[in-house]
Amino acid sequence: MARTDARFREAFNSLLDLCGGLTPGDSLPSEAALAEQMNVSRTIVRGALRDLDERGLLRWEGRSKLLVRPPKRSDRIELRGDSVTLGELETRFLDWILRFDVPADTPLNITQLARQFGVTPYTLQEFLSGWSRFGLVQRRPRGGWLLLGFTADYAVELSDFRAILETDAVRHLVALPPEHPVWSTLESLRVDHHALLDRIETEYHDFSKLDERFHAAVTGVVRNRFVVEFQKVISLIFHYHFQWDKTDERQRNEAAIREHLQWIKAMQRRDEGAAVAAARAHLATSKQTLLSSLRGHNLA
Template identity: 45%
Template sequence: MHDPETIGMKTDTVFKRTFNDALDLLAALEDGDSLPSETVLSAQLGVSRTTVRKVLSMLAEQGTVAGTGRHRTVRSDGGAMQRFPAAETVPMADQIEKRFMEWMLRGDARAGTAINELDLARQFGVATTGIREFLNRFQRFGLIEKRPNAGWVFQGFTPSFALDLFEIREMFELRSAMTFAALPQSSPHWRKIDALREEHVALLQEIELRYHDFSDLDSRFHRLVNTATPNRFIDGFYDIITLIFHYHYQWNKHDERQRNEVAIREHLAYIEALFSRDTSRIEHACRAHLASAKETLIRSTAG
């Protein structure tokens, strides 16, 4: 059993997330089974070989993995390994993004809304530098403007801007969905999307009371699909895509419960298509859901 306080990597969310994913891979192996090579593990876990080595080193120290190099094996008598808490596997930038989006929703933000770095830092319990870095990412898109001696101002966006971005989203996500379906069965992505499927079913059963919870589930689902195709440029664009598609359309409260229920059912059909690995079925489910999102977005920006 490891102690997260003593391994010297408290802020290394990539390591912690990969460690948890590696435990899931080991759970599917028997005592004495050989581990895949570092190259294969790197591909399966979606991280660098350097991170894989750090994880393997920790597993070896704890007695869960024996051997070295190409001759590593699983030791089931190594004892139960403690997972890192979920909160420690989420990068601070992602935590700030989520809190910022929730802040905008609660405040019903519109074009012209003032944004104060210090106030947000206090509300979120983070350093102002983290808030500033987050806002700077959106400034280049023209959605947030820095004004001398006046802080930041949310500029809003036009339907034309949103539709241009939609074209990029569709290209990115369809490509990622196809890559997702081709992942090996041992990939942690399948466990994660199966867990998300259960969350969708649970939310659907309580939709009357919990329909507001859909925004977070929606964001996590689409982010997971897109992580199947690691790409720094896609990751950068996805920040702005999240702002518009996963949050902005909710400012239009008309029929929100009904719209979220429809979207949940579309997600479930999309997930089943991914599990089928049928490319035609995946493309149909993906395009159908994104078409609904596009229609909702157009109504929202027009309103």
């Protein structure tokens, strides 16, 4: 067969919704207008209009599109198979690797994986090609894919790379003028860190979000598509890993908050040397946490 008619089905139902807001006798906008409104091609709009006409909902003759009767619930057509987006696929894929601890150098079965994640092999292939740039998977010489996986080496190099990017961001940041919005962001982050420290005994789980906000704020001062892209990947992987590692979480998070505060204060003092040192210290801790979580996971 060919492409699915999922776009058509979605558009059809969305057109029903639009008809629902009208009363019989009203006329619908032009084909082009409908197409733009539903973010779909005119071909689909015409297909949907034809169906509505056949079902007697609409009287469609050339430019006149008069509503005959309001749509009923039974007019809707079924959207079979929830289309999985690339974003969802990313989540599921990382989840699969980490949760089920897929070992390194595992050959990946495209057909089976595609079924498992509810996507077509075509989509999965596109997805894997993207990750191959980050060395998570690799093409096998005789065809197919190989999962290189989250080895300790990978974690070390990822952490080191992260450190390179964040250290650079820090150097940029401390040179920014006082009116730059990052300073107020940092101040509110500082306050939030202190606040969380006060209720750390019970709410240590909240640190994850705070951590993400903080790192996003720091790296956000570097307006660079490559940095941004990498930051997304790094944050994704770190986030996922910590999600499954719960050992000493309270203690770990408390220590991290103190490290963040040291770092924030150094930046606020515009002390580049101290800020870089504090950043390095925190990132080193982070790296060790990632490594030990990896080890713990492998032993479990």
